[in-house]
Amino acid sequence: MKLEEKLEHNESLAGKSRPCLQDTHQANGRKRIADGNPRTNGKVEVYEKQEANGKGDRLRKCLNLYTWQEIQRHNQETDQWLVIDRKVYNVTDWAGKHPGGHRVLNHYAGQDATDAFRAMHLDLSIVQLYLKPLLIGELSPEEPSQEKNKNPQLVEDFRELRKTLEAMNMFSANLWFFFLHLAQILILEVLAWLILCHFGSGWIVTILISFLLTVSQAQSSFLQHDIGHLSMFKKSKWNHLMHKFVMCHLKGLSADWWNYRHFQHHVKPNIYPKDPDIDVGPLFLLGDTQPIKYGKKKIKYIDYEKQHLYFYMVALPLLMPVYFNFQSMQVMYLRKYWTDIAWVSSFYIRYFITFGPFYGIFGTVLLIYLVKFIESPWIAYVTQMSHIPMKMSREENHDWLSTQIVATCNIEQSFFNDWFTGHLNFQIEHHLFPTMPRHNYHKVAPLVKSLCTKHGLQYINKPILKAFGDIVRSLKKSAALWMDAYYE
Template identity: 60%
Template sequence: MGKGAEQTPAHVYTWEEVQKHSHKNDQWLVIDRKVYDVTNWAQRHPGGFRLIKHYAGEDATEPFTAFHPDQKFVQKFLKPLLVGELATHEPSQDSNKNTAVVADFRELVTHLRKEGMFVARPWFFGLHLAQILLLEGGAWLLLWLWGAGWGPTLLCIMLLTIAQAQASWLQHDFGHSSVFKKTSWNHITQRFIMGHIKGVSAQWWNHRHFQHHAKPNVFSKDPDIKMVKLLVVGNVQPVEYGIKKIKFLPYNYQHKYFFLVGPPLTIPVLFHIQSMHASITHGNWEDMAWVLSFHLRYFMCYVPLCGVLGTFALVIFVRFLESHWFVWVSQMSHLPMKIDHEKHQDWLSMQLNATCNVEQSAFNDWFTGHLNFQIEHHLFPTMPRHNYHQVAPLVKALCEKHGIAYQEKPMGTAMADVYRSLKNSGELWLDAYLHK
């Protein structure tokens, strides 16, 4: 129970009072005008304590609704944390958010729920899982039948890379609890795919990825734009670094060295170090066991065919290729968009400022795992991806009504924009570094 949970919920608070409770050891949230003290609960939150911290002292109604498909289930956790409600003269939204935008978006969510847009088709995801297993099995069968020559080995690597990339998109679906009605089944299936098929901690991924969804492209809150001092991104950070004469690397060349550090090293190096560190630090032995099962499976299957060193090289090369695929798909919808410090925007405006879509086609849908519909995915993270194309026209209409830019690009343009945005950020840094 949170601090103060035994107080009567008859207490009323102003936004000014709520906003004082936005510190590590004192965190309140407002959900549907109810005020909750989540200070102690944050450490037990299944989505990670940082996710709650990002909304401490704020209205969290939209993200709460977006992340929790079963509202009745989570109410039993919220009820003991209730400490009061907003005073009647206080608006429902904090920080001068656009009331009309918030109201229209909530109305859209209600409409989509009534239309069944949040109901998954299990067969759709079952076919994707079957595709992955066939690719994995086919890769091994290829080497078993024809031996580890150059031709079969290269084809094996290609099949395994495709399987790993498609597994990334599928575990992403289960991580957002968009397939099974019972959350436990989503968690078990995601651990199987993420741990056994991909060899990475599912819990680490969820805690990282949910932060990205909660505050996309917001410095200190979105881990996806924490570039470990390798890159400066957006239009704000480069100028800040330049004025302060911060130069860890020659950022004016980052659009060139990005190809040497971002796509090839994200999964084989960065993600695996972070995953192992998180699992060991938090004692997450279940995920560690799943990851161990991945390595045991690979070595049992491929050592007899390729030898120890050959199997090790096979895994590394597949990781290397998959990493390129993953980085371009994930970054082309976010890196060229607005990246800034916290602006306390409403959910719709925040997600649209940080996200763009890639044009729909059968190939784009398959290649990105339907993450070419990043806008719809960010607005409705628990919505099954096979419904994004039906929802997109309604989102476009809502954005047009309120003058919010809805960006959609060809895939080639979206990828080129990653290069252009890095080049522009580097030039902003150099100008500020030399002249300000």
């Protein structure tokens, strides 16, 4: 049996065996695989590992050499290979166990995932332990480290920038910074309850405590976003526990639902259909291609030429209390996230215990959704102003820097903007370095801007009110494209 046949026969065992490196090459020092078959000189060093089921069967496999053309064929959900630092990994069977969700891996199937891998994982040494059993080969020596459509100098410059920032300790979190933000949230929650206890449940008091709870909820959104990306504690279980506390207990939404949805957005921002944040059809048509597609097919679920108007009536007030809330509950139930269900239940129990004696059960439910209703425009503007006006497209497989730059923009820095947006006014830096704590974004922004200038990439930084307006202007532009295609 040929080596390739053996590898194909054992492919399903990729996650259970430890591959080995061929220790010699042809006399010219290079291996060629023009016909897809690796050539060896017969001298192969084999490392053996027992099967995980304890039966003691010994499996053997040697690393194969692949071209980009071969790797790019494995880009389906049932057949997923990806490349990290020139090593080829078969993640097909393991994708369902991936903590960030199986779709994140599928979004990079058949591609180089090196920079995305580094961006999304803070402690690479731990993640490497999971990668080792999935290793099936490496790029052939004559193959470039990235796909041929990528600019190798740009990729190298970005990686050098990351090394510089790591040397500057820009990825270390200041726990006091986040502790103060958590203290702000808890103080607002307690203050709302104390005011209610002292002054009763009149209309003026209800409006005041709704305002305090809205600020608490919005700031909880930003804090859970930080914790979801960062490892603030040396032991990950504490970070995991804190994320459950803030997202599930303080906000009443599923932490796992947020992780799986948000990480897809980060690895492929504004890429349709890989980014769930731009998959809002048939209610809204975003970007340039989707409106034309709907128009040519004569699809008119809603009068899309008015979508910039019902954005104010639908998206702003209903994003949090209806869309996110319903989706979170649906995902928790369907995927059986029992831990999240228990944590989210504690959110409602806390509200009923705290506010139930004053408003009753029905009144407390109304208070919860009133707060979410008021919070919704805040979160909608902050999350959408840096993406909806930017380029949206189908998969083009650009380098990491270009992918993030064309899909994001920044909002001018000020004390209010930093607080109001949870430092997501530095959306470019956040997307390039998701595991960087937000208190360091302003420090690295000049370096990122300089790199963009060097490579001719547009670094957009705009006033916050203009950013709000650009959302509506973008919706109007998409509506015009739909009308042109629909009525032609």
